[in-house]
Amino acid sequence: METRRTFLKKSTMAAAAVSVPAAPGCVTISTIRAKVPMNTGKTENAAVLWYSQTGYTERDGRLLAKTLEKHGTTVTASDLRDFDKSRIGDYDLIVMGSPVFYYDTPSYVKDWIRSLPDLKGTPVASYVTFGGPEGNQHNAACSILEGLSEKQGVPIALNAFRNMSSYPLAWSEENVNDNVWRARHLPDRETYERVRKYAGYIINQVKQGRSDEFTQKLTWREFATFFGLIWWNKQLISNHSIIEDQCIGCGTCVEKCPVDAIDLDHYTVDTTSCVLCFGCINNCPARAVNMEYNGKKVIGYKQFMKLRHVEVMEPDELKT
Numbered sequence: 001m002e003t004r005r006t007f008l009k010k011s012t013m014a015a016a017a018v019s020v021p022a023a024p025g026c027v028t029i030s031t032i033r034a035k036v037p038m039n040t041g042k043t044e045n046a047a048v049l050w051y052s053q054t055g056y057t058e059r060d061g062r063l064l065a066k067t068l069e070k071h072g073t074t075v076t077a078s079d080l081r082d083f084d085k086s087r088i089g090d091y092d093l094i095v096m097g098s099p100v101f102y103y104d105t106p107s108y109v110k111d112w113i114r115s116l117p118d119l120k121g122t123p124v125a126s127y128v129t130f131g132g133p134e135g136n137q138h139n140a141a142c143s144i145l146e147g148l149s150e151k152q153g154v155p156i157a158l159n160a161f162r163n164m165s166s167y168p169l170a171w172s173e174e175n176v177n178d179n180v181w182r183a184r185h186l187p188d189r190e191t192y193e194r195v196r197k198y199a200g201y202i203i204n205q206v207k208q209g210r211s212d213e214f215t216q217k218l219t220w221r222e223f224a225t226f227f228g229l230i231w232w233n234k235q236l237i238s239n240h241s242i243i244e245d246q247c248i249g250c251g252t253c254v255e256k257c258p259v260d261a262i263d264l265d266h267y268t269v270d271t272t273s274c275v276l277c278f279g280c281i282n283n284c285p286a287r288a289v290n291m292e293y294n295g296k297k298v299i300g301y302k303q304f305m306k307l308r309h310v311e312v313m314e315p316d317e318l319k320t
């Protein structure tokens, strides 16, 4: 859903694109800062919430939660779709995570943030997970904080953690794309150590009552978003449907689809409302989601990981 603010922001970016021939990194799109004072400085109860499609953002969220618990905080760790928004006022601290999709935070995550009640000065921190070396991650993490500060949350920190990309158009059966492959070992011990340190930093910020300012700079990747990257990609997608003979009826695709585009009774996908997040094909355990990109069959994340024998490393705290 396009708000007036988003529209104005995008128009400013477009105007800047036309009028500023200088490197885009010089142009500030927005500065995110606290609009209200921080409410308590307590760290007794925290909510760590995430949107996650293939598990990377969830894994980092759970590790953040475990580390916050070690600091004496009681934590509710949850997928944002399972979280009761009316309880958000119960928390002294909110941490929110999202993957970077198409150089930005997905629109449905932003919509979810917009639907929150007033946060009344609660400190807020964000993190993103991303797959590409230049995934516009800083701006994506900023956009989560921007949404939360619109809701009177007080921004205290942001971070970004790289891992293997879950973007299936980056690979094919015959050819393993370099960019994807280079990050196959991520997340590793170092990534998880950064996640743990981030939890400590967040706690410190709250205890010291310290908010921070975050600046979104114009990047070339913002233009890709502005000029409808998802729409252009969709033009090359065909035969997106559920293969009846292969479907085991588990409902994973329906659960993963953020826009309810899948009708399992008729094995169809509403390609108009589809936002090309690949949640269906990336997670289907039965390879029952059909999709072609530029005439070639798309292989989902799970299948790709299996084919290439890639296993994601778990942090010690989450091994049971």
Ligand SMILES: Cc1cc2nc3c(=O)[nH]c(=O)nc-3n(C[C@H](O)[C@H](O)[C@H](O)COP(=O)(O)O)c2cc1C
Pocket (backbone or CB within 6 Å): 051, 052, 053, 054, 055, 056, 057, 058, 098, 099, 100, 101, 102, 103, 104, 129, 130, 131, 132, 133, 134, 135, 136, 163, 164, 165, 166, 167, 168, 276, 277, 278
């Ligand atoms: C639809 C889609 C778009 C993506 N776009 C980007 C991107 O623009 N930049 C990037 O660095 N990674 C991108 N990725 C990779 C994901 O951000 C990355 O793999 C992320 O950690 C997945 O998190 P999750 O497992 O919690 O869903 C994309 C992945 C998908 C599925």
